[in-house]
Amino acid sequence: MGGRLEQIGLSPSQLEVLDVLQQQEGIPLRQLRDALCCVGSNVTALVDRMERDGLVERRRDPQDRRITRLFVGPAGREKLELLGNPARCCPETLEVLTPEQRQQLVGLLRRLIDGLGCSQPERCCSSGKGE
Numbered sequence: 001m002g003g004r005l006e007q008i009g010l011s012p013s014q015l016e017v018l019d020v021l022q023q024q025e026g027i028p029l030r031q032l033r034d035a036l037c038c039v040g041s042n043v044t045a046l047v048d049r050m051e052r053d054g055l056v057e058r059r060r061d062p063q064d065r066r067i068t069r070l071f072v073g074p075a076g077r078e079k080l081e082l083l084g085n086p087a088r089c090c091p092e093t094l095e096v097l098t099p100e101q102r103q104q105l106v107g108l109l110r111r112l113i114d115g116l117g118c119s120q121p122e123r124c125c126s127s128g129k130g131e
Contacts, residue, residue: 028061
């Protein structure tokens, strides 16, 4: 996957941001930080660079102008389209699993993601990511 990202000009961190925004378009910057389990200044700097490159867009919340919401930008949509479905790009990764095991994996990953919540990054991100 790393080689594929390099080909289309995305870093793993940028892909992570685009993936979150694709699933929760319009989330506030604070929620993105929680979803990525990162320090706020790191996320702000990353989003600044991505906005400059057209990968994301910042928009003020019309009901509360203090809130900045994030959206996938035109360049971000292009990159995601070029990337396609990661499982399709690297089918050999999942070939070791039976179809039943793949279904079970998807279910387990969904439960894990739902359980993380990431409202307290220090608890859900012991890997040191973003510190």
